[in-house]
Amino acid sequence: MTLLDAPQFDAARAKRNTLIIECCAGALVLLFVAWWLAASRPVDWPWNWNRYLFGRATVNKFLSAVEANDLPKAYGIWVHDKNWQQHPAQYSVYPFSRFQGDWSSTSPDNEYGAIRSHRIALAGRYGNGLLVAVLINGRKSGALDLDYDPKTGQLSFAPPGVSLYLGP
Secondary structure, three states: OOHHHOOOOOHHHHHHHHHHHHHHHHHHHHHHHHHHHHOOOOOOOHHHHHHHHHHHHHHHHHHHHHHOOOHHHHHHHHHOOOOHHHOHHHHOOOOHHHHHHHHOOOOOOOOOOOOOOEEEEEEEEEOOEEEEEEEEOOOOOOOEEEEEOOOOOOEEEOOOOOOOOOOO
8 A cells, every 4th residue: 555545534433533532531521520529629739639538528427426426436437447446555645535535425525515417617738638627516616627637547636726717
């Protein structure tokens, strides 16, 4: 076959190839937008969106367990270890007894009382982690600030003096 013997142009094939490329590009844009919406529309770079997605999901699971008064499960989510009861000595910095004092519905140290509902008001990056502001029991102010570490999957209280601004 020489250059002058080139095959005939196939318009149907060219149209089909163009349609396949456009559909793939549209699907990628759709997946990108779905990922952004699932991560709760963060104003951040896309490579940080999973931090928002997994951090908010972890805080929701944790507070749902606290609302159900299932403190052993909530502590497992807090330390990111389902089998924490088999080796409680690893968590001597924040032991389960102290955790119960902070999160139990009957504890005098729990300033929110019995936690019946929660709503994540805002999430934002803080250092290498994610700071999540949660409104407890329908409060409009005085959010609980939790810190999510994406490397370890653990939750902790926000550092003293650090909180997200929720507006007036």
